[in-house]
Amino acid sequence: MKLLIAFYFSTLSVFAQLDNKVIRDLKTGKIIDDKSHVYFLPYEKGKKYLLIQASNSQMSHKNEVALDFKMKKGSKICAARGGKVIALRKDSQRGGLKQEYLSEGNYIIIEHDDGSHAKYWHLDYQGVFVDLGETVKQGQLIGLSGHTGYSAFPHLHFELTDREGKQILCRFKTKKGNIYLRPARKYTCVH
Numbered sequence: 001m002k003l004l005i006a007f008y009f010s011t012l013s014v015f016a017q018l019d020n021k022v023i024r025d026l027k028t029g030k031i032i033d034d035k036s037h038v039y040f041l042p043y044e045k046g047k048k049y050l051l052i053q054a055s056n057s058q059m060s061h062k063n064e065v066a067l068d069f070k071m072k073k074g075s076k077i078c079a080a081r082g083g084k085v086i087a088l089r090k091d092s093q094r095g096g097l098k099q100e101y102l103s104e105g106n107y108i109i110i111e112h113d114d115g116s117h118a119k120y121w122h123l124d125y126q127g128v129f130v131d132l133g134e135t136v137k138q139g140q141l142i143g144l145s146g147h148t149g150y151s152a153f154p155h156l157h158f159e160l161t162d163r164e165g166k167q168i169l170c171r172f173k174t175k176k177g178n179i180y181l182r183p184a185r186k187y188t189c190v191h
């Protein structure tokens, strides 16, 4: 895929309008010029967190497409994309690695204008700052991270699903361009 895209771009005269770094990034696949929406990292601008796992890594997300960002309880969570709050929970005080905690996570689900949903999971007790039905902007503070639900350590679980409910990947805006994230790396939120 990347090769195809690189080839595609190498055949375009559009390069004439781009600077050398952008051209290099496109060719190496750092930037994939698809037309998908570009998300903000789901936390405060300027903050940097470690991505523990991404799609299909060898931890609890085997066969799952989701992202876990390691962060201290009480870290600010911001909307990765604007939309409407369609579900939330904030009254749970329970979390850890017991099966019984599976349904004990605090969360926010935001629906986007293309019907996709972003899910922000394991939020802190009372760590939800939006209301059901509220419209939020991209980058807006929506809550605080925590350790509720089935969770090995304090972190944010971020998951995106399409209108059919299938988990999908997305590109995020980073210092290195609009990229698909890789685990075991730290990413700074830029707007």
Ligand SMILES: [Zn+2]
Residues within 6 Å of the ligand: 066, 067, 068, 156, 157, 158
């Ligand atoms: Zn997770």
